[in-house]
Structures are given as structure tokens and as C-alpha cells.
Amino acid sequence: xxxxxxxxxxxxxxxxxxxxxxxxxxxxxxxxxxxxxxxxxxxxxxxxxxxxxxxxxxxxxxxxxxxxxxxxxxxxxxxxxxxxxxxxxxxxxxxxxxxxxxxxxxxxxx
Amino acid sequence: xxxxxxxxxxxxxxxxxxxxxxxxxxxxxxxxxxxxxxxxxxxxxxxxxxxxxxxxxxxxxxxxxxxxxxxxxxxxxxxxxxxxxxxxxxxxxxxxxxxxxxxxxxxxxxxxxx
Numbered sequence: 001x002x003x004x005x006x007x008x009x010x011x012x013x014x015x016x017x018x019x020x021x022x023x024x025x026x027x028x029x030x031x032x033x034x035x036x037x038x039x040x041x042x043x044x045x046x047x048x049x050x051x052x053x054x055x056x057x058x059x060x061x062x063x064x065x066x067x068x069x070x071x072x073x074x075x076x077x078x079x080x081x082x083x084x085x086x087x088x089x090x091x092x093x094x095x096x097x098x099x100x101x102x103x104x105x106x107x108x109x110x
Numbered sequence: 111x112x113x114x115x116x117x118x119x120x121x122x123x124x125x126x127x128x129x130x131x132x133x134x135x136x137x138x139x140x141x142x143x144x145x146x147x148x149x150x151x152x153x154x155x156x157x158x159x160x161x162x163x164x165x166x167x168x169x170x171x172x173x174x175x176x177x178x179x180x181x182x183x184x185x186x187x188x189x190x191x192x193x194x195x196x197x198x199x200x201x202x203x204x205x206x207x208x209x210x211x212x213x214x215x216x217x218x219x220x221x222x223x224x
Binding site for chain 2 (some may be wrong): 093098103
């Protein structure tokens with residue numbers, strides 16, 4: 001089955017800095033890659049996703065890039081704000097159930 | 111419209127007991143997936159139901175089972191509870207199988223086994 005590795009497990013940045021979270025996947029046939037944000041005590045929420053026919057997607061301060069050859073994808077957050085502090089999960093899927101990474105705790109200090 | 115509703119929110123059970131958790135998906139969503147969330151392990155897939163059929167199952171022992179009803183509501187059952195079953199159990203609903211247009215998660219059921 002699919003295996004998704006996510007790094008780093010914890011990331012601390014200063015407000016205004018950029019943050020990058022990286023994930024690798026094992027199944028070369030995976031074709032859907034969403035990112036979820038989970039604030040403390042709340043449910044995970046979809047923030048952005050990308051499909052295998054696209055290399056990059058942006059939505060305001062967040063962007064996701066996909067490298068199918070290397071089987072990795074990344075989340076980029078620019079101009080970080082304290083409200084970006086949360087756990088971020090990447091996931092991968094091949095027309096099937098989502099397999100999640102173990103999460104990255106992002107801490108943005110004012 | 112109403113979101114994904116999970117009941118109960120909190121449960122405390124003793125070892126050896128069994129428990130049933132419930133999930134009502136967003137109206138019109140036919141797929142319900144269940145995940146176990148524990149610190150350090152992230153979200154581990156339990157199973158997915160679509161139109162009352164189990165579509166996929168994760169690597170959990172047979173003590174974990176589920177079902178889906180004709181109104182798409184789903185239940186998850188854990189028998190012979192162990193201490194290691196303590197976790198947040200999340201269900202997620204989506205329009206189609208596999209969550210390819212995105213999951214909407216419920217708030218979860220926090221299960222504590224003592």
C-alpha cells in the first residue's frame with residue numbers, strides 16, 4: 001500500500017518568515033495530494049490540494065508543488081502569521097483511500 | 111448545511127468492554143471514512159464505506175468493525191477494548207469514494223480506555 005513520509009515533525013518560524021513542509025510517497029500511481037490543517041482541539045480541514053497533472057498550485061499565501069519523478073510534494077506558506085500555527089498533514093491517494101503523513105507541528109512566533 | 115456529526119464526543123470505557131461510535135455525514139455525501147488519531151502516529155486509516163459497502167480496510171485487528179446504513183450514517187464498533195485503543199476517532203465524509211474532492215471531518219470521538 002501507499003506510504004507517506006512527512007518532514008519535519010516540528011517547525012518553528014518567526015512571523016513573516018516562510019515555512020516549507022515536505023512529503024514523499026511510495027506509490028508512483030498516486031494522483032491526488034491534499035493538505036489538511038488541524039488547529040489545536042479542532043478537526044482537520046482541507047487547505048489546498050493538487051492533482052498529478054499539475055506541478056504547482058497557489059492560493060494566496062499557500063502553495064503546493066509536486067514532483068512526480070521524485071515522488072515528493074511540498075507545502076509552502078509565505079508571510080507566516082501566528083494563526084498559521086497548527087499541525088499540517090499531507091496525504092496521497094490513487095483513486096482510493098487517503099494515506100496521511102504523520103503531521104508537522106508549525107509554530108509561528110510573533 | 112450541517113457538517114459531519116460524530117457522537118458521542120467523549121467516552122471512557124474499561125478494558126474488555128466494547129464501544130460503538132456514530133458518524134452522520136454531510137447530506138448527500140455517500141462516502142464515510144474512519145481514522146484513528148494518536149500523538150505521533152498521525153491519522154491512521156481504519157475503513158471506508160460507500161453506499162453501504164466497505165470499500166477499503168486498514169491494518170487494524172478484527173476487533174475493529176464498521177457498517178453504513180442506507181441513509182449513509184456509519185457506525186464503528188470496537189470490541190474487547192485495550193488500553194492502546196485510547197485515541198481520537200475521526201470520521202470524514204465525501205461526495206464520492208476515496209475523498210478525491212476533499213474530506214470533511216467530524217469533530218471526533220475521544221475514547222479513553224482505563
